Amino acid sequence: AHLWRGVIREYAARLPMLEGAPVVTLQEGGTPLIPAEKLSERVGAEVFVKYEGLNPTGSFKDRGMTTAMSMAAKHGAKAVICASTGNTSASAAAYATKAGMTCAVLVPEGKIAMGKLSQAIAHGATLLQVEGNFDDCLTVSRKLAEAYPVDLVNSVNPARIEGQKTASFEVVDALGDAPDIHCLPVGNAGNITAYWKGYREYHQGSESPGPATRLPQMWGFQAAGAAPIVLGHPVDEPDTIATAIRIGNPASWKQAEAARDESGGRIESVTDEQILEAHRFLSSQEGIFVEPASAASVAGLFQVHAAGQVPPGARIVCTVTGHGLKDPQWALREADGTEIVPVKIPVDAYSAAVALGFDS
């Protein structure tokens, strides 16, 4: 039997940077690429969902954290630091524990989901709530990493991008070639950068040719209240219910634009309402529970479809980046905002039958 060994061992030949590094892994990657029938029907294409919420800490960050932490271990680091809207901090904390390092995380006060906060604390990170937004947290983290003996494990660390590019490899390995279109949420823009790098490296036209005969269009989607790349300027006070992508000045801005332009793709914005509609569609129609930011990829696909711009029959992959249990409160409201309260019954089968509509 073949047991999945984590992205560094599975893709060692394509991760030269990691050569000779001790492997710090929680066996991340190898996530399902789920055929999405209802989604396909709605947009008239062949849609798959790459379910990154099934990584060890519940988000795609683990792909980049195994590589970043292994590189940190390689040069003898004892401590790591990151800025985070939540998922990076959860992942860094878990992998630092695995590596036997200490971990400090800087998060925007009051703006990270409870699940992520508790993960960072559970794994023993030192957590600072900064009176500012993610962009402020990243500025402070960068300064600390320059001045003190602590490794920065945000996606500005090239090892993060190396690990995250393996998601593209998995998509091509599963489908037998690259899809026509790849949809992603965009926050700090590291992930769209990494996917595009992965697709290029797996393409037969590249320096070390791989199994893909073509390249996908990269379609990135930002939240409307935090859409600097779409607007063409930084957003000072980014705001969205999708707290994971509440970012006003993405570190990999230029690389995201390059991914868009080189692939003939697009980067657009979607409203919180659209994000929540896609979130509900995934959970109620596809059986896939994601956190709101993750649903931006699907919300974006719906938007492009509504504009009549999804090529009929195209093969499309939507990455959903984080698990629904990270930030579960959004499922407990109707589309109009009213709270959903579970029906209460006495210990009685007849009452249950009536409540369930089996009997009147």
Ligand code: F0G
């Ligand atoms: N989706 C989720 C669930 C995320 O946590 C993030 C980023 C993104 C999408 C966007 O990815 O930044 O590479 O464009 N979260 C970071 C964090 C910022 O701190 O956890 P990106």
